[in-house]
Amino acid sequence: MTVTLGVDLGGTKIAAGLVTPGGVVTRQRSAPTPAAEGPEAILQTIVDLATSLTASAPGVVIAGCGIGAAGVIDPVSRTVQFATSSLPGWAGTRLGAEIERRLGMPVATVNDVHAHAIGEAVHGAGRGERTVLVIAAGTGIGGALVIDGVLQAGRHGAAGHYGHVPATEAAGLSCTCGGTGHLEVIASGPAILQAYLRRGGTEPGDTREIFARADAGDALAAEVIGVAATALGRSIGGSINSVDPDLVIVGGGLAAAGSRWWNTVESQARAEAMGLLAGCRIVPTSLGANSAIVGAASLINTAAPALPNTASLTP
């Protein structure tokens, strides 16, 4: 059997798996991201996970390794162009070249949100569809456009910053990117928490607590969730008018927060979409936590010649 290695590199955890051409994860390992130790420690953790998985499956042909990593990854040089403070020193890392050299197999690199989107579009809820818009709503708002199974990552690999578009509900609010009035500062998880505090709500532990309070009858909690979901839904409706997708897949932490949020997002998106497009399907993700591993792995062409796994790929 030919499989590919898929790696999901986030700020707190690195997960890796062996993935079949059909998108099934057969074996999986993970380790904490040694963020504070810097890029070299992160690279070594990826290699260790890959080596361990490879050793666990003797006789299996591994066609290559796809990595979905936090940060903006240049699609040509496979170098990290930009990273947030959660990964100090990560920008500038020659991710693709370094892992390729150490593992001795073809390596493809992509942003982790993009990997998630590819996984869902190709092997998850979007399987078989042509034009798939994936929106992830959680700590931030991002996503990707996948057309005929191919990620449209743009010139710098930075496409899909759907949280950084004008939103009426965010008018005047400062955005994390330096801009003003962006969707993300009213519709993300932290934005819901901030809005609740700004409007005089009693300190909750986290965004999850605001959802619990809304369910328990807290009108302010219900309202800030409603405004956030409305802003996101309207923006998704605008994206439907712009892209005319076959399918919109909505994932991320907020999408798992229950029907209150989901129903508002979906109804507002439909209200915003033009007549011909108002029936556009809007569905939740289906692959769960494995989507980025599956998406990253799918970047490797398993039809290409590959050497059998001799379990001797350790550097």
Added chain:
Amino acid sequence: MTVTLGVDLGGTKIAAGLVTPGGVVTRQRSAPTPAAEGPEAILQTIVDLATSLTASAPGVVIAGCGIGAAGVIDPVSRTVQFATSSLPGWAGTRLGAEIERRLGMPVATVNDVHAHAIGEAVHGAGRGERTVLVIAAGTGIGGALVIDGVLQAGRHGAAGHYGHVPATEAAGLSCTCGGTGHLEVIASGPAILQAYLRRGGTEPGDTREIFARADAGDALAAEVIGVAATALGRSIGGSINSVDPDLVIVGGGLAAAGSRWWNTVESQARAEAMGLLAGCRIVPTSLGANSAIVGAASLINTAAPALPNTASLTP
């Protein structure tokens, strides 16, 4: 020489031309759109223009005919799915099949705004670029995303309705599409006229007159133009964050209205774009009135076998 026929079918005029594979229009004819006479008269006008052009170029091989037409054109059935009141009865017209039967050559169909965008992206300002976002701002706000020379028209052929996305500056205003708060109702040409009147301006003849008054020192005229250009620029900046294009091409009647409008659109788009993307090139169209003819013609693959033009294609 092998050429293709390109047709630009608008609400008031039908223009047709012979176009080289390099995107040069060698001969051109036009006629008024017989909108009031209905679809059959429109189809016959296209055939008459095509026949006339064909007869004018004996010995030239015509590989096929590309048509950019007003309305939403289904990409598979080549039937008009939706049309505005400017073309009564146009919806439902089997445009591709009817013209193909009457001309006896391969016919490709696309929306006229899409044809314009393809022309600019492939043979105009976007020549040689990979990911090109084209925005047309005039009576409406529309455009298209062209990736590697291929229009991304979406499921129904309706992609590119960039005027129908939420815009803060349009909050509360009713849109022509039935929605509320869309970019088009604050940033289009008619929207500028409406805003000027709503704010108490003395009846101007048309939007052009408002630009003239702004240049002559009318503060209200300058302000409504500024708000319109700001809204469009911010929305383009959001699209840059979403798409990460190599290039944004801005055309349409408003793009030709002078530096007051253009400079605001460009600076607001840059202010909205995230750091890595703020340098994205934003340029005007370069093909002028021929862009839709060139774009429609480019849909025909001139490398495919074609019969020589015997000037006998009249039905």
